[in-house]
Amino acid sequence: MEIAVIHFILLGVISGLTKGAGVLPDGPLNAAVGATVMFTTTLTPSDKPFLSVVWTFGTKNIITSSIVNKTGPEYEGRITLFMSTGSLELRNLALNDSGEYSVSIVPDGEPVKGGSTTLKVLEPVSNVTATASSTDLVEFNSSVRLSCSSSGSSLSFLWLNSSSEVTASDRVQLTDGGSILTIVKVTRYDQGPFRCRVSNPVSNGTSDPITLSISYGPEDINLTISPSQEYHVEGSDITLSCSAVSRPAALFHWFLNGDLLSDTGPELRMMNIQMSQSGNHSCQAFNSKTLRSETSQPSAVSVLERISGAFVTPTTNLMIEGISVNLTCDAAGSVFTRKWMKDGSDLTLAGNMNLYDKNKVLSFNSLKSTDSGEYSCKISNPLSNDEAKYTMVVIYGPEHVKITGPSEIHLGASFTLTCSADSTPSATYTWILNGTEIHNSAEFTKDNAELSDSGSYTCQAMNSITERTSTAVHGLSVTDRSGGLSAGAIAGIVISCLVIASAGGAVGGYYIHKKKINNKAPPHSDNKEKEENVYENTSEVYENL
CATH class of the missing domain: 2.60.40.10 (Immunoglobulins)
Known part of the structure; x- marks a missing residue:
């Protein structure tokens, strides 16, 4: 008699069950294969025990708890029913546990409560691997295809460049659900490291990094001279240094006035420099990977010989009033300027005097007795100078x-x-x-x-x-x-x-x-x-x- 009454009540409850009546949370619930899921009701524990709690999976009975408890055979040892709230714990999940779960609860003296939700059992993410079509690339010339693979279900793919998410652009393409990343005409900023992150609602995984070797340059070539000065004295040592932005490091060649020198390398050291090495020096950087080159602007190296052995010579040693005579001022070395003085003061040209050949020759067209005196000529360049003196005695x-x-x-x-x-x-x-x-x-x-x-x-x-x-x-x-x-x-x-x-x-x-x-x-x-x-x-x- 009692069993018949219980069956009648259950039939009434099931027939009157309202789906999603707030007893179970909105689904779906996600869980991994082999994991445990808790179907937690929204009911508050009561001092009065429920008359019955019935859990079903689709049309299958999971557990019926009333006067007599009955558990479905495939759930033996996998479930725990919490009678105070009607909640159910399901363990050791398998893929075929995915589906709709329903509960019907008959409180004592209260209306029947029930609800349903969906469970998705997923394979966890594993074995995430990223590969590249090539890792040795040339800037602006090469394109690369990165592929990501993983085990698991309901997978989502995300690419990272260092810590930044890679998004599609005119050069960047994401295909096959994001598992394929294609970069067209790579730049040096595309070197990575790239990682592929795969996820589903229950797990995620990240691949090992892929770093691309992108060759670029040379560019921004720069030539410096040390010591940095406008003129260098003959016999001194100077160093020319050339640098350029390049990957791999550039090879350097040197030129003097456009002619290729035998010297190579980023430094050109000129020891005991000679006048013949004066001119416009330039360097050329060459990248053996990109097959590109860039040449610096020419830098002038001016080598000067020290002024030495200054002298003043007359055209005659017999200075007789009325004759014409020239005084010639010269010296060994690189002559820039000549300055004449008389008796310790700057020379003021009289009417019978003229200067020729860049002040090299002081000419008297008709000597006067007042032309007698000490003449000095100072010869100089930016690095050195010398002075010569000549005493003129005019005979009259x-x-x-x-x-x-x-x-x-x-x-x-x-x-x-x-x-x-x-x-x-x-x-x-x-x-x-x-x-x-x-x-x-x-x-x-x-x-x-x-x-x-x-x-x-x-x-x-x-x-x-x-x-x-x-x-x-x-x-x-x-x-x-x-x-x-x-x-x-x-x-x-x-x-x-x-x-x-x-x-x-x-x-x-x-x-x-x-x-x-x-x-x-x-x-x-x-x-x-x-x-x-x-x-x-x-x-x-x-x-x-």
Whole structure:
């Protein structure tokens, strides 16, 4: 009787079961093969036991718990029923456990409660493997295909580049559900490492990394010179270094003025550099994988020889006033500039001077005595300099001849006449009195003057090199104590005045012919008149002078 009542109740419950009536969570529930799943109801544990709990899988009975518990044979040992809530634990899942599960619960004194949900039993992810069509690639030329495989069910595929997710773009293609990654015309940033991550609702796995070797470059080539300076002195050491962005490392070749050198490698060391190595240096980087090359901009290497042995040479060693002469300034080495100085100051070109051939030649078209002095020439380049000096002595004269001394002395007194002239070398002097040569020296001295010493004194200055002469005339009168003059003195003065008058003040070389005055003639009135006329003429001459 009791069993019949229970069956009747169960039939009523099942027939009135409302699917998804909140007793079980919305599905599906996911679980892995061999795992355990808990079907947990939403009911709160009650002090009153349920009259019955029935779990079914499709049309199969899993367990019926009422007055008599009944478990389906394939679930023996695999299930646990929690009577306080009606929840069910199912263990050691198999793929055929996938499907719809339902529960019907009859509380004591309450309406029947029930519901259903879906279970998906999945094979876990395993053996995730990624492969590449090639790992040795050339930037912009090569394409690559990455494939991912895995065991498991309901698989999803995700590619990672390092830690970033790979997404499709114009160069990146994802096919076959994402398991195939194709990159067209790879760049250096596509080297990876790439990993494939496979997942399903119950597990996931990641492949070992794949790193692509992508050759690129050369590019961004750079040439440096050490020490870095505009000019290098001959005999010094310099190093040229070349670098470029390249994978694999670039091979380097060197060029001088466009000609290939035998040197290779990223450094070109030039020891004891010579003038012949001056020019435009460049380097070329070559990538043996990409078969590309790039050449640097040329860098100038300027090698200078030190300035040494500066000298100044004249076109003649006999510098005579009025001639033309050149001073040439030169030196061994790389000459950049020449600077002339005179007597320690910058040279100011006079009207008779010119500079030629980049200041190499200082030319005098007509030497002057004022051109004498010390000339120096400083030759330089940016790394060194040297200086040469030359002392120029201009031979000239004589000129500006003059006589100093008394014009009148008393009989018996001493006197000195001094002759001077501007001349290089110093002039030699000859004294002539009233046309007769009397002395050879710059000074003429007489200790005891006689009346016969009166007259016209001529000083003739001569330069032995220029062979020029120049003269000056000086009148001297010797008087007795009474102040009278002898006839000879008068005659000398007259002759002197006549010479001065005829010369007109000129200083050219000339000779005075001596005249004798007969002082022994007896006194005569005619002679006395002539003597008075001489005095008068002499006075007039002096006044005119």
